Amino acid sequence: MLINVGNKEKVLPKLKTEKSSSKKQARRRKVLDDSATVRARMEELFGKYDWKVVTNKEDLVSFLNTAEEFGFDTETTSLDIFKGELVGLSFGTLDKCIYVPLKHKVGMNYRGDIKEIESILAEKKLFGFNSKFDMKALKLHANLNVKSEWCGYLAARLMNSAEPSNNLKDLYVKYIDPFDETYSFKNLFNKPFDEYDPLIVGGYAAVDAMKHLRLGKWQQANMSENDLKLMYKLEMPLTHDLVDIELTGIKLDIDWCNKLIEELNNELEEIKAELAVEYPGLNPGSPKQVAEWIYDKLKLLDPSNGRGTGEALLAQLDHPLAEKILRYRKAQKMLSTYAAKMPADADDGIIHTTFNQYGADTGRFSSSDPNLQNIPRDPKFRKMFTAREGHMLVSCDYTQQEVYILASLANDATMKEAYSRDADFYAYMASIVFERPYEDCVKGGKHGHLRDQMKSIVLGINYDMGLSSLARGIGKSISETKEIYERFFAMCPGIKPFREERLKIAKEHGYVETILGRKRRLSALHLPDFECEDKEIEKFLNTATNEYVIEKLIEDARAQGIQVIDRRARKAYETRQVVNSAVQGSAADMTKLAIVVANRDEKLKELGCKILMQIHDEIVAEFPEENAEEGGKRLAEIMKDVGTDLIGIEMKVTPTVMKSWE
DNA sequence: AGGATCAGCGCGT
DNA sequence: ATACGTGCTGATCCT
Known part of the structure; x- marks a missing residue:
């Protein structure tokens, strides 16, 4: 596995690390381009390990008979498994490892069908690193179904959400062998792996498998009981589910995509033509050039507050240039990131996203290549995704998932009361906090705006917003906002103590926990300002x-x-993270658990349920047409029960059956 | 000329 | 001083 996932700097924007310089150094190192150099470098790096190439079934089986636990890894020609080939497979014990070349263009490959060892592998515990990738590759390219016992990446994320690097090599050097040299595919090889002779480069692949086992065993011995439980009850089952979810993929309506593309292209051409007349030479896609027109040429704004050209700023200008720029950017975004991007990423008309199941430090998923979690709400774009022939899509989403969770974690009597009534939550809360009749606070009621304000306030609590940003959000003065805030805290007596308690724990222990005990680490709260x-x-x-x-x-x-x-800014930032992570991370726990339970439900299996994607509080599945109605109900019921069990407040889940996503 | 990286921006929950 | 992400284009630096 060559992917380096989840390895982003998550610090205040201003803080920088010294990481970039070492990367530059690595890049400068000479790439190996002749086989003698490669041979020498391989010997230098992997000569100390006991590795060999295996090309026949007897040797493979006899190696697999030597132990019950193995590290495993695959080599592919691309990180996109639908574009690349499966080149080889490796296994390792703690001190011996083998490489099984499957599709090298040079040298000898494994003779026989690797599928034949499926039943042997089923008896073994396989330790991988981002093993979802390897399971997908094996299933797709070799029809080999493997269920990994352990994923070192997920374990590393659970053990320390703030690990500076989640790269296998970095973790290995940090925790297993400080003298091991870090290296990467890119600075060792300058052509695809299958163009090298396995006898020369096999060590590179085989040793990774061994490292996977060494790291995994260390993690198992060193992680907390609760983290172990999260691995075995939640993250590992989920990663197996995601293998199927990602391989299944979601169908694209290509005709509709093409229609959108044409529409957007026309719009862009029109805007460009309009711009060319009055603002010659301006590339509307260049913020720098736009700033030159706005701040220097037309002097529409004073640059003392910076030379930003963001949407909020341009929208205020009420100038034809600003209006055109905004329309251009919108259309450009819709075209490049969505309408044109989806068909370009599709394989046989099917979109196979990659979910990073521990993408956010809170435990949330992220989605990439393409990202299916930020498709515009506009049904025009959601419609690109459609059910297969004879099937229907079912979307189930948790109603106000995070707010329910806040009410539960804070054990707030008022909010819980609001949920126990069959009423509009925000309207009810507004009627309590602003002391008005409930009927007046509902949408469209006499004081309907109070409901909107309440919604902003609850959102503000979740993000631990400051008074000024909240005031801006609800369009009131700071002092008025302060009063509303105080009234809210008085009427919802659980919220303040909840914040204070979480903050206290975070200061003492350096982390905040979700409802399932997933930890988000914070580094500065225990230090002085x-x-x-x-x-x-x-x-x-x-x-x-x-x-x-x-x-x-x-x-x-x-x-x-x-x-x-x-450290004041950093500590304020981490304080907001404390409040939000407990809620957002618990929401992630809930949806993850719901997927795991749903995927093991016999009735959903009978109904032909295939989960296709997760958008934080929403699960989208596909059913044969005739089962969609019943399947939607069942999926919603499971999600609801999982959520209710988790937080002790009756959750609401709404299923929607549809031909295309909306 | 083309790759890697950064800044600015905007899409979602 | 609003939480968490992905990814586009343009600008810039480097090979």
Whole structure:
């Protein structure tokens, strides 16, 4: 496995690490291009390991008979399994490993059908790293069904959501062998793996399998009981489900895509023609050029607040140029990211996304290549995705999933009461907090706007919004907003203690937990606001309360060349993450568990249910037409029961049956 | 000329 | 000083 997943810097935008320089160095290292050099480099890296190439069934079976647990790995010619080939397969014990070449263009390949070892593999515990990729590749290209016991990537994410790198090589050096050299496919090889002789490069593949086992065993021995449970009850079953979900894919309505493409292209041409007349030379896709027109040539805005050209800013301008730019960007986005992108990514008219089941540090999924979790709400674009012949799509979504979870985690009597009534939640909450009759607070009622305000406030609580941004959101003054906020906290007595309790735990232990005990690590909350080489200044800064005095002191100290570390922004950021992660991460727990349970439900199996995708609080599945109605009900029921069991509040799930997604 | 990376932007829950 | 993502284009740096 060559993918480096989930390895993004997640820090305040301003903070930088020294990571980029080492990457540059790696890039400069000379690529190996002649076989003698490759041979020498392979020997240098893998000569110390006990590895060999296996090309016949007897040797393979006899190796597999030596142990019960193996690391495993696959080699492919592309990270997109639908474009690439399966080139080989490797297995490793803790000290021996083998490479089984399947489709090398040079040297000898395995003689026989690898499918024949399926039953042997079923008896073994296979440790992978991002093993979903390998399972997919084996299933797609060799019809070989494998269920991995362990995924080192998922385990690493569970053990430390803030791990600086989730790359196998980095984890291996950090936890298993500090003297092992890190290397990557790219700086070892300059042509596809199948163009090398397995006898020369087999070590590269075989050793990874061994490393997978070594890392996995270390993780099992060192992770908490609860993390182990999450692996075995949630993430591993889920990763097996995702193999099928991703391989199944979702059908595209190509004709409809083409229609959208044509429409958008026409619109873009029109706008470009209009722009060319009055604003010659302007590329509307270039923020820099747009800024030049707005700030320099037309002087529509004063650049003192920066030279941004974002939507909110342009929309205020009320100028034909701004209006055209916005229309252009919208159409360009819809075309390049959606309408044209989907058919381009499809394989035989089917979209196979890749879900990263631990994509976010909260535990949420992400989706890529293509991302199916940010398809525009506009039904025009959702309609690109359609059910197969004779089938229907069923979409089930949790109603206000995160708000239910907030009510449960905070154990807030008012919010729980709101949910126990069969009423509009936000309208009910508005009627309590603003002390108005419920009927007046419903959508379209006399005080319907209070419902909208309540919605913004609850969203604000979830993101731990500051007063000023909330005030902007609901269109009130800061003091009015403050009053509303205070009334909300008074009427919902669970919320404040919940925040404080979570924050206290986070400060003490450095993490916040979801309902299933998934941990999100935070690094700065336990540290003081300020650190300074001059301890007297440090003490003063950390005890002072006057904002102005603090700023002045920092300024003076820095002017004298005294370093001051100011963690206030980071700590405020992490404070917001504490509140949100508990809720967002618990929501992720809920939807993940629902998929696992649904995929094991006998009735759904009988009904021919195939789950196609997850969009955080929504699961989309496909059923044979005649079963869709019943299947939707069953899927919704399962989701509801899983959620209700988890949080102790009756969840609501709405199924929708449709031919195309909407 | 073409690849890698960054900034700015905008789409979703 | 609103949480979590992916990915496009253009700009820029590098080979």
